[in-house]
Amino acid sequence: MAALSPPIKPAPLASTTTARADHALLSSVSYAKRIRIPRRIQVRAEAAKQASIDFSDPDWKSEYQTDFEARFRIPHITDVIPDAASYPSTFCLKMRSPISSQFVEGYPSDEAWHGYINNDDRVLLKVIRFSSPTSAGAECIDPNCSWIEQWVHRAGPREKIYFKPEEVKAAIVTCGGLCPGLNDVIRQIVITLEIYGVKQIVGIPFGYRGFSDTNLAEMPLSRKVVQNIHLSGGSLLGVSRGGPTVTDIVESMEERGINMLFVLGGNGTHAGAHAIHEECRKRGLKIAVVGVPKTIDNDILLMDKTFGFDTAVEEAQRAINSAYIEAHSAYRGVGIVKLMGRSSGFIAMQASLASGQIDVCLIPEVKFNLHGPHGVLNHLKYLLERKGSAVLCVAEGAGQDLLQKTNATDASGNIVLGDIGVHIQQEVKKFFKEMEHPADVKYIDPTYMIRACRANASDGILCTVLGQNAVHGAFGGYSGITVGICNTHYAYFPIPEVIAQAKVLDPNSRMWHRCLTSTGQPDFM
Numbered sequence: 001m002a003a004l005s006p007p008i009k010p011a012p013l014a015s016t017t018t019a020r021a022d023h024a025l026l027s028s029v030s031y032a033k034r035i036r037i038p039r040r041i042q043v044r045a046e047a048a049k050q051a052s053i054d055f056s057d058p059d060w061k062s063e064y065q066t067d068f069e070a071r072f073r074i075p076h077i078t079d080v081i082p083d084a085a086s087y088p089s090t091f092c093l094k095m096r097s098p099i100s101s102q103f104v105e106g107y108p109s110d111e112a113w114h115g116y117i118n119n120d121d122r123v124l125l126k127v128i129r130f131s132s133p134t135s136a137g138a139e140c141i142d143p144n145c146s147w148i149e150q151w152v153h154r155a156g157p158r159e160k161i162y163f164k165p166e167e168v169k170a171a172i173v174t175c176g177g178l179c180p181g182l183n184d185v186i187r188q189i190v191i192t193l194e195i196y197g198v199k200q201i202v203g204i205p206f207g208y209r210g211f212s213d214t215n216l217a218e219m220p221l222s223r224k225v226v227q228n229i230h231l232s233g234g235s236l237l238g239v240s241r242g243g244p245t246v247t248d249i250v251e252s253m254e255e256r257g258i259n260m261l262f263v264l265g266g267n268g269t270h271a272g273a274h275a276i277h278e279e280c281r282k283r284g285l286k287i288a289v290v291g292v293p294k295t296i297d298n299d300i301l302l303m304d305k306t307f308g309f310d311t312a313v314e315e316a317q318r319a320i321n322s323a324y325i326e327a328h329s330a331y332r333g334v335g336i337v338k339l340m341g342r343s344s345g346f347i348a349m350q351a352s353l354a355s356g357q358i359d360v361c362l363i364p365e366v367k368f369n370l371h372g373p374h375g376v377l378n379h380l381k382y383l384l385e386r387k388g389s390a391v392l393c394v395a396e397g398a399g400q401d402l403l404q405k406t407n408a409t410d411a412s413g414n415i416v417l418g419d420i421g422v423h424i425q426q427e428v429k430k431f432f433k434e435m436e437h438p439a440d441v442k443y444i445d446p447t448y449m450i451r452a453c454r455a456n457a458s459d460g461i462l463c464t465v466l467g468q469n470a471v472h473g474a475f476g477g478y479s480g481i482t483v484g485i486c487n488t489h490y491a492y493f494p495i496p497e498v499i500a501q502a503k504v505l506d507p508n509s510r511m512w513h514r515c516l517t518s519t520g521q522p523d524f525m
């Protein structure tokens with residue numbers, strides 16, 4: 001039987017849908033190239049496309065499940081240090097006063113406490129049983145779309161820990177762009193580490209750069225330092241793109257005596273975290289590297305959502321509402337809002353759905369024409385004639401095929417996108433001017449205002465749980481993992497599985513269909 005591969009999507013039925021699906025696939029592949037995802041991981045994504053499973057083999061299901069279990073196994077320090085000692089956990093919430101001298105010794109572990117997660121506990125990854133590949137949003141493995149259980153590891157505190165708290169030096173680093181909730185996660189990691197009894201906790205300033213720049217000193221962290229940091233946006237530690245090589249980072253960690261590293265960042269940061277973990281394994285180092293996915297774009301695979309996303313959607317309402325008021329109050333007003341989303345249109349879609357004020361939502365996963373009888377501009381003309389104003393929301397990665405490529409990259413190697421918001425603004429103005437019936441166009445780009453916000457309540461809770469689980473994972477001896485919410489439960493994932501490609505919106509999903517129902521927009525092709 002041929003090598004098994006991850007779930008495949010059934011071939012879409014209509015030709016417009018095919019174009020959309022191809023586009024989504026293309027953006028995933030180019031994304032993989034852009035962030036230098038290891039070839040091995042790219043190959044896995046390629047394998048998904050080729051669908052090489054022999055479904056006539058009666059054992060294909062059980063083999064698929066065995067393969068899935070192996071892929072989602074979370075690396076453990078005993079993989080490289082088989083005789084690594086384990087100890088009773090010092091994390092137990094039966095204590096009364098954390099300032100008592102008892103705390104220094106760890107919590108009494110002689111009493112039974114049923115607050116631990118068993119290593120064999122699992123969370124179900126997919127919860128819908130599709131009866132046919134033609135069901136909206138169906139994710140099928142075989143042509144009959146048969147039900148296959150896919151389980152991932154449940155996150156949480158373990159009864160046995162693999163580090164003595166007094167021997168731990170934990171470091172936290174935040175990389176990439178800003179995202180609401182970074183401070184909430186930093187805070188919770190520090191607080192949880194202290195509950196375990198860790199005394200040495202430091203922040204690495206300005207992302208991975210802080211490992212190599214000798215002018216940047218480690219920041220000592222404690223509950224006192226982080227107590228109120230979640231009340232403001234940004235990152236207490238600072239962020240950056242680019243930076244030192246993985247070898248330099250690991251050498252710096254060895255010099256500093258860091259044996260737990262918590263990495264907060266997006267796909268690029270996680271690719272880095274995975275490479276750091278691999279390098280530590282190669283050197284036989286007892287170091288736990290644990291990621292917490294930070295992507296405002298919500299483009300990490302397999303998770304319900306990533307922190308900062310809800311806040312971004314909520315904050316985008318203010319920009320959309322302003323664009324709506326401007327457009328609605330103007331004679332032939334057109335409001336345009338550009339929202340984040342390099343490869344994925346989740347923020348634009350959810351913000352459009354939430355506001356109820358958007359007439360046209362454009363996302364990277366769905367191609368569109370501006371000009372021509374079915375183009376966006378003609379639809380805006382119709383809207384102005386019909387209701388006097390229109391509001392359009394566009395994700396930053398949408399319509400890149402309409403712009404001239406610059407080939408420019410940022411310090412991390414991410415492609416610098418053309419400005420689709422400005423382009424649409426110019427084209428709308430030109431279109432109506434040439435018709436000799438100008439429109440009053442107002443353009444809003446709230447990107448950095450949204451990113452700099454503090455987390456809202458729902459993100460605050462998500463960050464808290466993710467931060468705690470990151471620490472539990474490290475103490476449990478896991479490394480090269482990241483933590484996420486999955487069907488409302490929290491799970492650990494091996495890093496390569498969540499960054500194999502950017503998570504993109506399925507144009508055949510119910511949610512996108514709901515968005516189209518809400519905006520009332522046609523197909524722009």
Ligand SMILES: Nc1ncnc2c1ncn2[C@@H]1O[C@H](COP(=O)(O)OP(=O)(O)OP(=O)(O)O)[C@@H](O)[C@H]1O
Pocket residue numbers: 035036037038175176177178207208209240241242243246265266267268269270271272273275294295296411412414
């Ligand atoms: N494949 C890789 N291997 C090692 N390090 C990487 C890799 N890709 C990116 N990095 C490093 O990770 C850090 C962050 O990467 P990047 O700027 O792409 O942000 P990100 O984590 O994807 O977050 P954002 O969602 O804000 O873009 C940078 O310091 C970069 O050098």
Ligand SMILES: O=P(O)(O)OC[C@H]1O[C@](O)(CO)[C@@H](O)[C@@H]1O
Pocket residue numbers: 176177178266295296297340341342396410451
């Ligand atoms: O201007 P910067 O910091 O490079 O970040 C911009 C990018 O970061 C993101 O907000 C993702 O983190 C993208 O949506 C955006 O393209």
Ligand SMILES: [Mg+2]
Pocket residue numbers: 176266267268
């Ligand atoms: Mg990224």
